[in-house]
Amino acid sequence: MKYKNYIFDLYGTLIDIHTDEDQPELWKFMAEYLEKNFGTKYDYKVLKKEYGKLCKQETEALAERNGSKHPEIKIQWVWQKLIDAPCSDEQMKDLCTAFREKSRDKLVRYEGVKETLASIKQAGGKVYLLSNAQRLFTEKELEDTELTQYFDDIFISSDMEIKKPDGAFLQQLIDKHSLVKSESVMIGNEIFADVGVAAAVGLDAIYLNTYSRSKREINHNLKRCGADINKVKFVDDGDIRKIE
Incomplete structure (x- = not known):
């Protein structure tokens, strides 16, 4: 891992x-x-x-x-x-x-999600959520998709009143849990928000292309958020099982 x-x-x-x-x-x-x-x-x-x-x-x-x-x-x-x-x-x-x-x-858990999160936990890793969302929507959706149990902590933007790609949102999580940046990675399906917030605080990122974004759109958003391409792993088919 x-x-x-x-x-x-x-x-x-x-x-x-x-x-x-x-x-x-x-x-x-x-x-x-x-x-x-x-x-x-x-x-x-x-x-x-x-x-x-x-x-x-x-x-x-x-x-x-x-x-x-x-x-x-x-x-x-x-x-x-x-x-x-x-x-x-x-x-x-x-x-x-x-x-x-x-x-x-529509509300479905992607294939391989539970297995991937469980695998990280079993290997001694920590699992966190950093979501641009409303707590009054998201808490129940986490329960309905049986994901709440996997997270060591859950950060929801409406609680903090800021959202990705504002680096202060991710930094709050890093500070709370004293995370070492070189030992941490942000995983998401949006270049601007997820890769962008990682770039803002100096974290590696893994991009899951679950919505089949074009290379042109991806490159445009990489430039837009100022991400270092060498700190980003791309999973072109969006399969979460390929993050490790």
Whole structure:
């Protein structure tokens, strides 16, 4: 085993997922959900528009507060403003789960993921998650795909209010666990976010091309994030079993 610490992206790396937040059925469902559970009434088209507007406003406000070029809001901030009524933590969790599951039409673990993570653990390695995600969506999806148990720690961008490729996000994980950079590697399916965040802090990276990106697109994003190609291993078919 080349490394002692394996830091994984989630979506497109360990889990194959597809969501569609533009579908009218989602917003009709959510308009009914808000009225039924909170007495808040919206036309579904207005709800969709307001959701998008508030996401943008909250992101811009957060960037002003924390100075990051890559801020990550907590999605519950948006829903609380839309509800405009008392909402407990449990109610918010249920709302976000309902929204996510209605928007999602695919959630499967990639072949070989459990075996690979188990192999790293059995060899004495550490396994971490560094995901651009919303905790209120991701916790249940980790449970549903039976992956939670494999991680020594889970870092989700909404908790930290910054996301990849901001190097400060990965650096927090490194600092918390006193990781030696030469013994650690970032694995993901996005050049700009995953290879980019590794480059930002001086870590090696493994790129899993699970979405069959073209060489032109890959090279463009390598230049965009300033990655050293000598510190990146490319797995062209995206097979996670080839990372070791």
